[in-house]
Amino acid sequence: MIKFKIITPERTVFEAEVTQVTLPVTEGEVTILANHRPYIASLTPGEIVLKTKKADGEEEMDLVVSGGFIEFNENKLTVLADTAERAEEIDLKRAEEARTRAEELKKNCIEMDESEYARVAAAIQKESARIRVAKKHYTRSGMKIN
Amino acid sequence: MASTKDIQRRIKSVGNTQKITRAMEMVSAAKMRKAVVSVLAIRPYAHAAWGVLTNLSRAFAEYKTGLLEVREVKRVLAIAVTSNRGLCGAFNSQIAKKIREEILHPESLKINRVGKEKIESTQENVEIDFITIGKKGENVVRRTGKNIVASFNDLSYLPKAEDVRVVGKMVIDDYLAKKYDKVVIFYTDYVSAMSQQAKVRQLLPISKIDLEKQIAEMDVLAKEYGLKDIHSEYKVEPTPEIVLEHIFPRLIEMQIYHAILESNASKESSRMLAMRNATDAAGEMKDSLTFVFNQIRQGKITQEIAEISAGRAALEN
Numbered sequence: 001m002i003k004f005k006i007i008t009p010e011r012t013v014f015e016a017e018v019t020q021v022t023l024p025v026t027e028g029e030v031t032i033l034a035n036h037r038p039y040i041a042s043l044t045p046g047e048i049v050l051k052t053k054k055a056d057g058e059e060e061m062d063l064v065v066s067g068g069f070i071e072f073n074e075n076k077l078t079v080l081a082d083t084a085e086r087a088e089e090i091d092l093k094r095a096e097e098a099r100t101r102a103e104e105l106k107k108n109c110i111e112m113d114e115s116e117y118a119r120v121a122a123a124i125q126k127e128s129a130r131i132r133v134a135k136k137h138y139t140r141s142g143m144k145i146n
Numbered sequence: 147m148a149s150t151k152d153i154q155r156r157i158k159s160v161g162n163t164q165k166i167t168r169a170m171e172m173v174s175a176a177k178m179r180k181a182v183v184s185v186l187a188i189r190p191y192a193h194a195a196w197g198v199l200t201n202l203s204r205a206f207a208e209y210k211t212g213l214l215e216v217r218e219v220k221r222v223l224a225i226a227v228t229s230n231r232g233l234c235g236a237f238n239s240q241i242a243k244k245i246r247e248e249i250l251h252p253e254s255l256k257i258n259r260v261g262k263e264k265i266e267s268t269q270e271n272v273e274i275d276f277i278t279i280g281k282k283g284e285n286v287v288r289r290t291g292k293n294i295v296a297s298f299n300d301l302s303y304l305p306k307a308e309d310v311r312v313v314g315k316m317v318i319d320d321y322l323a324k325k326y327d328k329v330v331i332f333y334t335d336y337v338s339a340m341s342q343q344a345k346v347r348q349l350l351p352i353s354k355i356d357l358e359k360q361i362a363e364m365d366v367l368a369k370e371y372g373l374k375d376i377h378s379e380y381k382v383e384p385t386p387e388i389v390l391e392h393i394f395p396r397l398i399e400m401q402i403y404h405a406i407l408e409s410n411a412s413k414e415s416s417r418m419l420a421m422r423n424a425t426d427a428a429g430e431m432k433d434s435l436t437f438v439f440n441q442i443r444q445g446k447i448t449q450e451i452a453e454i455s456a457g458r459a460a461l462e463n
Contacts, residue, residue, distance in 0.1 A: 009191045009307040009400055010184070027383050040198060041383040042392045069392055071198045073380070078194045082396070083308060 002034055004050060006063060006079040013084040014063060020051040021077055023070060024129075032072055039072040045126035047133050048079065062087045062133040066126045087137035090130050099127035150446075153439045157432055164428035170233070171421035177303055178339070178414035184304055185336065185407045188400065195397060199357075201380050202390055209387065212322060213394045216351050219256050219267040222274045223295070223317065223326040224248075225349075225402065227333040227409040228283030230299055235420035237334060237342070237413050238282040244344040245283075245332055249274060249290055254346075258328055259353060275326070277313060279406065283332075303410055307403050314399035321350045333405035334412035340419075342412035349401055352394060 004021055006013045022031045024046025032039070048063040068081040102123040199206060226245060228238050248255055252274065256267040278284040279298045287294055296316060301309055317329050329350040335343045382389055 005190075005194075007191045007194060009188050009403055011187050012190055025383060026388075030383075038201075038380040039383070040201060040380050040386075040389060042389050068396070069198060069389060071194065071201065073201075078197070080191060080194050080198065080396070082311075 001075065002032065003076045004079075005077070006048070006065070006081055006084050008081050008084055013081070014086060016050070016052065018050045018052050019058075022049040023079070024048070024065070025070075032077060034075055036072055038074075039070070041070055043068045043070060043079070043081070045122055046129045062136060064090065064126070064130045064133050067122070085130070087133045090134040090137075092131065092134040092138065095127055095130040095134060099124060099131060102127060150439060150442050153435055153442070157435045157439065160428050160432050160435065164425055164432065167421045167424040167428060171418050171425060174414045174418035174421060178411055178418060180304060181407060181411035181414055182336070185404070185411055188404055188407065192400065192404075195393065195400065198389075198393060199397075202382070202386050202393075206390060209390055212391070213318065213350060213352050213398070216258050216265055217324070217327040218265060218269075219258050219272055219327045220269055221326045221328075222252075222255050222272055223277065223320060223329045224255075224274055224346075225277045225279065225313065225317070225329070225331040225333075225405075226283040226287060227331065227406055228278070228280035228286070229409075229413045230281045232282065233420065234413050234417035237416040238286075240342070240344040241283065241332055241334060242286040244346065245286060246290065248332075248346060249292065255328070255330065258351065259348060277316065279313070301406065303414070305403070305406055305410075307399065310403045310406060311399055313402050314395060317349065317402075318395050318398060326350075331402060331405050334409045336408045336411040336415065339415045342416060347401075347405070349398055352397070357397065 001017045001019060002021060004018045005015045020031060020033055022029060023041075024044050025041040026044055027041075030041065043065055045066045046064075048065060050061040050063070052059045052061070064085050064087075065079065065081040066083045068079060068084075070080070071078045102120055106117075106120045106124065224245075226241065228241050232238065252272050255274065256269065256272050258265040258267075275293045275295050276283075276287045277296045277298070278287055278294055279301060281299050284294060284297050284299070296313075298313065320326050321329055328348065331347050331349055333345060333347070335345045337343055
């Protein structure tokens with residue numbers, strides 16, 4: 001079992017014992033199981049998938065992060081996120097609006113400098129991850145998506 | 147002597163003021179509790195960030211560029227955290243006093259400290275620019291004639307970390323562009339509900355020992371930590387340097403965010419105290435006015451009785 005904890009400067013978003021964690025690191029995607037070697041990495045905007053063993057099989061849970069870093073040691077995984085949300089906290093409609101806004105920004109600003117472009121691109125990446133996670137959550141809990 | 151009507155009117159108006167100050171006291175008390183909770187909420191993050199830094203200490207020790215580069219101080223950027231509104235006791239004047247002191251005697255501002263090392267400036271005068279958070283501070287700085295590069299007046303009393311990110315980004319960009327050689331923050335430390343302290347703290351360049359001290363203040367557990375030797379070999383991706391480069395801006399943001407939260411807690415508690423004093427004073431005033439009112443009323447009655455009995459006496463004779 002891994003002791004998983006995700007924190008932002010504002011609050012501790014989520015804390016639980018899980019069997020498996022998949023994280024969006026800068027080098028790609030990493031899945032951490034128990035007894036992984038000590039590990040530190042930077043995160044990119046994306047989704048974190050947690051798996052927990054239940055009596056009736058496995059349960060999955062999704063979180064969205066907008067970047068940060070992680071530390072894993074002695075089966076304790078700490079995610080220091082800039083911002084983080086649980087799937088059920090995401091407002092799908094507003095996430096979609098935010099992505100549209102960001103994409104428009106990207107289209108309109110042709111003469112953006114490099115850092116500005118990176119910022120917008122990161123925003124798009126983050127909003128897409130939020131939408132993905134929210135949709136997954138809704139379908140799983142049997143809600144209809146318009 | 148004022149008529150009873152006038153006094154009654156004054157009693158009423160003092161009573162109304164008392165109601166307002168009492169309400170403000172209660173609002174501030176609630177806000178203060180929330181602010182204190184959010185100051186505490188930063189602790190786990192500070193603690194975990196500290197843990198990561200500890201494990202990167204080897205890379206940290208070799209890192210000498212960017213935000214850790216120490217230069218001779220020529221230009222200083224100061225962030226001043228104050229409130230938007232008044233009626234909060236000595237909160238703003240304390241910070242204002244501190245700012246004026248530092249401008250008049252910039253001896254300590256001139257020194258760039260990195261742990262125990264000090265790099266003193268040979269400059270006669272250092273230039274100080276300001277970023278102000280809160281309208282009151284903006285006014286104070288403007289009166290001193292210093293340059294304000296940015297002003298943030300629309301933070302709520304419980305700001306989000308994201309709201310503060312802009313400030314952090316500005317500070318970091320300007321430091322990396324070598325526009326400033328030192329960045330400090332003026333804020334009010336929340337010691338307890340009764341006492342708050344105006345403080346100046348160095349944000350940049352990042353110094354290991356100072357950072358250690360600051361995080362220890364945010365996180366009680368960190369005191370026993372310090373930068374120990376690493377016990378297990380970490381795999382760091384992509385490289386320790388890049389992870390450090392990611393962490394430093396977060397730490398700066400965290401420090402600014404923490405300073406703002408501390409200031410907010412201080413502001414609310416000093417407003418609460420000021421309003422409590424005002425409520426008490428209004429109560430006393432009401433009492434003394436009621437006393438005068440009763441005296442006049444009694445005087446009138448006595449006079450009327452005297453007149454009636456004098457009239458009766460005249461008839462009987």
